[in-house]
Amino acid sequence: MTFQYMNVFSLLVVVLASTHFLSSNLRHVKHFLEEFNVISSSPDLIITQLNRHHHHHGKKASKVDICDDFPHDSVPPDTNTTTTFCVDRNGCCNFTTIQSAVDAVATLSTKKSLIWIKNGIYFEKVIIPKTKPNVTFQGQGYTSTAIVWNDTAASSRGTFYSASLQVFSTNFVAKNISFMNVAPIPKPGDVGAQAVAIRVAGDQASFWGCGFFGAQDTLHDDRGRHYFKECYIQGSIDFIFGNAKSLYEDCQLISMAPSLLVGQKSINGVVTAHGRASADEDSGFAFVRCSIGGTGRIWLGRAWRPFSKVVFAYTYMSDIIAPEGWNDFNDPSRDQSIFYGEYMCTGGGANASMRVPYAQKLNDTQASLFLNASFINADQWLPAQL
Ligand SMILES: *[C@@H]1O[C@H](CO)[C@@H](O)[C@H](O)[C@H]1NC(C)=O
Ligand SMILES: *[C@@H]1O[C@H](CO)[C@@H](O)[C@H](O)[C@H]1NC(C)=O
Ligand SMILES: *[C@@H]1O[C@H](CO)[C@@H](O)[C@H](O)[C@H]1NC(C)=O
Ligand SMILES: *[C@@H]1O[C@H](CO)[C@@H](O)[C@H](O)[C@H]1NC(C)=O
Ligand SMILES: *[C@@H]1O[C@H](CO)[C@@H](O)[C@H](O)[C@H]1NC(C)=O
Numbered sequence: 001m002t003f004q005y006m007n008v009f010s011l012l013v014v015v016l017a018s019t020h021f022l023s024s025n026l027r028h029v030k031h032f033l034e035e036f037n038v039i040s041s042s043p044d045l046i047i048t049q050l051n052r053h054h055h056h057h058g059k060k061a062s063k064v065d066i067c068d069d070f071p072h073d074s075v076p077p078d079t080n081t082t083t084t085f086c087v088d089r090n091g092c093c094n095f096t097t098i099q100s101a102v103d104a105v106a107t108l109s110t111k112k113s114l115i116w117i118k119n120g121i122y123f124e125k126v127i128i129p130k131t132k133p134n135v136t137f138q139g140q141g142y143t144s145t146a147i148v149w150n151d152t153a154a155s156s157r158g159t160f161y162s163a164s165l166q167v168f169s170t171n172f173v174a175k176n177i178s179f180m181n182v183a184p185i186p187k188p189g190d191v192g193a194q195a196v197a198i199r200v201a202g203d204q205a206s207f208w209g210c211g212f213f214g215a216q217d218t219l220h221d222d223r224g225r226h227y228f229k230e231c232y233i234q235g236s237i238d239f240i241f242g243n244a245k246s247l248y249e250d251c252q253l254i255s256m257a258p259s260l261l262v263g264q265k266s267i268n269g270v271v272t273a274h275g276r277a278s279a280d281e282d283s284g285f286a287f288v289r290c291s292i293g294g295t296g297r298i299w300l301g302r303a304w305r306p307f308s309k310v311v312f313a314y315t316y317m318s319d320i321i322a323p324e325g326w327n328d329f330n331d332p333s334r335d336q337s338i339f340y341g342e343y344m345c346t347g348g349g350a351n352a353s354m355r356v357p358y359a360q361k362l363n364d365t366q367a368s369l370f371l372n373a374s375f376i377n378a379d380q381w382l383p384a385q386l
């Protein structure tokens with residue numbers, strides 16, 4: 001299997017062209033798509049298509065025209081257990097921003113809140129506070145519905161506050177939507193340029209068919225138990241980081257670290273930086289049936305804190321994985337407490353013959369703890385979905 005981030009966004013470009021949004025933001029996303037190599041040959045594609053669209057509708061384009069095709073039938077009605085909030089950036093249903101729908105959710109509601117989100121790029125920084133549990137974001141596809149912002153560590157109160165979506169509540173669910181941070185990609189030596197796409201700081205969160213786009217520190221898998229199914233996760237350095245206990249199944253992990261010249265041995269990316277600080281902490285990242293591809297020369301993980309715990313099982317690894325595989329954050333005292341395991345992985349990057357000595361080839365018994373949703377006590381909380 002090979003993955004190209006170019007393909008993923010060809011669809012998003014079409015959506016960009018068919019929606020109405022501010023030209024400064026448009027420029028920004030165009031810049032992002034170029035920087036992230038999404039548009040290589042035709043940087044003016046979006047502008048051209050947007051102009052064509054405007055031309056087509058001319059000055060007569062009105063709200064009524066735009067809303068003629070709105071699929072009102074697709075928006076699920078309220079039930080006695082769920083309240084539905086509809087978001088459309090063109091104003092064809094109740095809310096035009098996702099945050100305004102979140103704000104409308106009743107505090108500590110005894111019902112679930114389904115926020116149904118029409119295709120489009122939502123340029124906003126969104127926060128779901130602790131007082132709003134049981135919120136679901138339902139997008140129309142991760143290549144066509146996205147929450148996009150561009151804060152960095154320097155422009156917010158630090159990396160932890162830079163995320164385009166921050167989730168502090170329990171039982172958050174997201175389906176078929178992307179989270180993007182389009183801040184400029186950090187250059188070597190840049191300070192405070194880390195830019196998180198999402199911070200997941202509530203317990204019992206799940207993500208189904210979602211996209212996560214950024215460079216350094218894309219997915220802040222902060223704390224709690226989380227589940228990721230069939231997601232697309234792109235980044236460069238430490239692009240999945242935090243101290244959560246999470247299971248990632250059937251996800252694509254795509255490095256967008258710069259390509260290196262043949263023979264160059266430097267490392268320019270890392271998939272995970274798990275932040276377990278002591279033996280008492282019940283956290284860890286498990287990746288099952290995932291695939292790792294993209295560009296650069298990267299490690300599977302580095303020990304952000306001494307008890308960092310990460311397992312890859314049944315995962316395809318392209319040869320962008322450096323033969324040593326893992327890094328102890330240049331602190332050999334961590335080698336005793338790190339738990340880095342691999343089990344039944346395939347591909348050129350999975351060759352374990354040159355791995356660091358503290359990397360473990362797990363046996364069946366050891367691996368079994370990480371291979372299914374029992375790892376995150378899913379029977380207590382994870383609904384069967386999709
Ligand atoms: C909710 O509605 C369904 C039918 O739509 C009904 O069978 C059920 O009893 C209702 N539950 C409550 C708690 O009102
Ligand atoms: C959403 O709009 C519909 C129809 O326009 C209306 O009936 C409903 O009360 C609105 N819901 C909210 C939460 O504003
Ligand atoms: C909301 O989430 C809490 C856990 O945070 C759970 O106990 C409760 O049953 C949920 N309520 C609904 C209506 O889903
Ligand atoms: C997500 O989108 C895919 C195709 O785009 C669709 O087949 C699937 O049913 C959707 N799932 C959810 C939960 O929205
Ligand atoms: C985010 O984008 C806006 C619009 O392009 C720009 O004015 C702002 O400086 C950017 N913020 C950061 C932190 O780069």
Ligand SMILES: *[C@@H]1O[C@H](CO)[C@@H](O)[C@H](O)[C@H]1NC(C)=O
Binds near residue numbers: 351
């Ligand atoms: C694994 O790497 C070693 C050292 O580079 C090499 O000798 C060996 O052939 C490789 N094994 C496979 C199965 O590719």
Ligand SMILES: *[C@@H]1O[C@H](CO)[C@@H](O)[C@H](O)[C@H]1NC(C)=O
Binds near residue numbers: 366
């Ligand atoms: C698996 O590895 C553990 C830890 O090294 C060891 O205690 C156990 O005996 C092994 N089990 C099997 C079936 O090899």
Ligand SMILES: *[C@@H]1O[C@H](CO)[C@@H](O)[C@H](O)[C@H]1NC(C)=O
Binds near residue numbers: 368369371372373374
């Ligand atoms: C998960 O794996 C464990 C260990 O192999 C097993 O005991 C458990 O029944 C499995 N759970 C599910 C939900 O498949």
